[in-house]
Amino acid sequence: MLIEPLAPARIDAAVALWTYILRELARRGTRDDAPHHARRHGPLEPAVSDTLGVVLRVLEPADAGSLLELELRNRVPWRATGPLRAEHWFTLQAQRRRLEDEARDREEGRALAFGVFTAGTLTGRVALGNIVRGPFQNAYLGYGIDERHAGRGIGTAAVCEAIEVAWAEGLHRVQAAVSPSNVASKRVLEKAGFRREGLALRYLRLDGRWTDQELWAITVEDVRR
Ligand SMILES: CC(C)(COP(=O)(O)OP(=O)(O)OC[C@H]1O[C@@H](n2cnc3c(N)ncnc32)[C@H](O)[C@@H]1OP(=O)(O)O)[C@@H](O)C(=O)NCCC(=O)NCCS
Numbered sequence: 001m002l003i004e005p006l007a008p009a010r011i012d013a014a015v016a017l018w019t020y021i022l023r024e025l026a027r028r029g030t031r032d033d034a035p036h037h038a039r040r041h042g043p044l045e046p047a048v049s050d051t052l053g054v055v056l057r058v059l060e061p062a063d064a065g066s067l068l069e070l071e072l073r074n075r076v077p078w079r080a081t082g083p084l085r086a087e088h089w090f091t092l093q094a095q096r097r098r099l100e101d102e103a104r105d106r107e108e109g110r111a112l113a114f115g116v117f118t119a120g121t122l123t124g125r126v127a128l129g130n131i132v133r134g135p136f137q138n139a140y141l142g143y144g145i146d147e148r149h150a151g152r153g154i155g156t157a158a159v160c161e162a163i164e165v166a167w168a169e170g171l172h173r174v175q176a177a178v179s180p181s182n183v184a185s186k187r188v189l190e191k192a193g194f195r196r197e198g199l200a201l202r203y204l205r206l207d208g209r210w211t212d213q214e215l216w217a218i219t220v221e222d223v224r225r
Pocket residue numbers: 077078081142143144145146149150151152153154155156157176177178179182183184185187188
């Protein structure tokens with residue numbers, strides 16, 4: 001029988017998954033009895049890490065200042081990949097409100113958003129959004145890495161860890177929409193094991209206009225054979 005060696009990133013991801021599961025089981029206690037929609041996602045301990053020292057952590061109200069700085073620094077590079085932002089978005093008040101909304105979504109099982117930290121610094125964001133249960137068991141992935149830290153593998157590590165969280169949450173599929181011209185993001189998805197499924201026309205309204213998007217996806221079978 002031929003056994004293919006696991007890539008180091010996959011080994012790290014598997015270790016991260018078990019760390020996450022054990023912490024969550026200890027923290028939640030009754031987790032296995034709770035239906036998916038009733039599971040609670042309170043503030044997590046630094047949940048997952050890999051050899052790059054990339055840690056995903058749920059942001060708390062005290063992180064609003066760092067989050068604002070991240071948004072301000074990346075206002076231009078992230079512009080083409082998100083909704084048109086009003087000036088108010090770049091205020092402490094709006095970022096506090098955003099964290100409150102994220103906490104509510106987490107509590108209600110709709111989304112799981114994380115800060116991406118390296119050496120204790122907030123260097124990006126990754127989120128499993130629009131979580132749908134029932135027969136779909138799918139989340140939509142979004143992410144952004146601080147331009148100052150780009151090209152060091154942080155985006156790929158964060159995406160790998162986020163999908164391990166998705167599997168730990170019992171999801172079956174994670175999908176991402178990416179602009180055809182966003183070569184770096186497509187490379188991240190490719191490295192994390194996603195496959196391109198096709199091109200969706202006029203799919204997302206980004207920076208104020210409807211854009212075609214490539215749809216990429218991964219299902220749990222791709223990593224747990
Ligand atoms: C896309 C993004 C998350 C990548 O983060 P990152 O930390 O730089 O990603 P990584 O370092 O893990 O990997 C980037 C890969 O893209 C490659 N890449 C970057 N720019 C590239 C370009 N212009 N042409 C070809 N490849 C490019 C890098 O070489 C690297 O691949 P490699 O490891 O094979 O060399 C980051 O650039 C970002 O936040 N962009 C703006 C927001 C965004 O696009 N979000 C995703 C929306 S779908």
